[in-house]
Amino acid sequence: MSELRYNLIAREWVVIATERAKRPEDFVKASKEKKVLPAYKSDCPFCPGNEAKTPQLVYLLGEPGSWKVRVVNNLYGALSADGTCERRIDGINLSMNGFGNHEVIIEHPRHDIIMPLMSDEEVENIIRVYRARYLALQDNKGIEAVIIFKNHGPGAGTSLEHPHSQLVATPIVPPQIRNRMERAMHYFDNTGLCVFCRTLEEELKAGKRIVLETDKFVVFSPYAGASPFMMWIFPRRHMASFVEINDAELSCLSRALKHSLQKLYYGLDNPDFNFTIRSIPVKEHGSEYFHWYISIIPRLTQPAGFELGSGMFINTTLPEANAEFLRSVKTPSK
16 A cells, blocks of 8 residues: 655655556666767867857866866856846736856866766865855845756756756755755754754654765665655755855765765666755754755656646555665775
């Protein structure tokens, strides 16, 4: 019989459809075409030597001729630093200019290397740039939230093959972030506890949904995961904002993130996925009730009519079975 599970952090119900449950192997498409990418493409704007094809450079890790990570403005940015962030009211309609920042973080000079196959140092370089750009933008006038995310594969929304992440700084707090803040605040008001810290405590106690533990981070399949093989990476130390992370934690996070993505790469044959850093708005740093984390969502299923009509998701796998499978996946030590 199916089971309804409640996501305490998002305050959402999820249907765990055990009668439709699939084995992990069922999510590997045997007919999936293996596309071999070159290390360099002459027409790729992100490859070394083609820097003039990208918009304005905003950050560089390394030297111009031998860079490690580059950050440029998005050519087709959803938001732009030009303009102002004043709201306009016309009757019941509310609008404002598309003010903000939309940046592309080019993760590596090579065209053919993806994050689970990078070295620990290369992944750490990317996380370090995430933090640097967040810090640079958080104090900009009018910026309320900074969202860092990665799309991997066409099923996750990727249009360019070269490995890259994105950052969008918005002049409003997106509703999803605001809703989670309010839910966390209510829990704190009622209990005096952080709902994220309590979730981590309970997951460690249960043990059966844990994928990976380090001294500073825990990776687990959430109890009410909305989709197959979803993973959350929680810092053990309470931090409301991603930029509160120290250097030792940053290094540990890069290994935890890489190892988690390797689990997907080797266990599920490199599925499309998204990940995002869920952090509190820039003016709320130091909060006792919120706790930042990374959400990894493999794109193995598609939302359909029920999801669109109800806002509820159907997960055809058991989070406990997902975690057990991912723990069993052998990955390279380096």
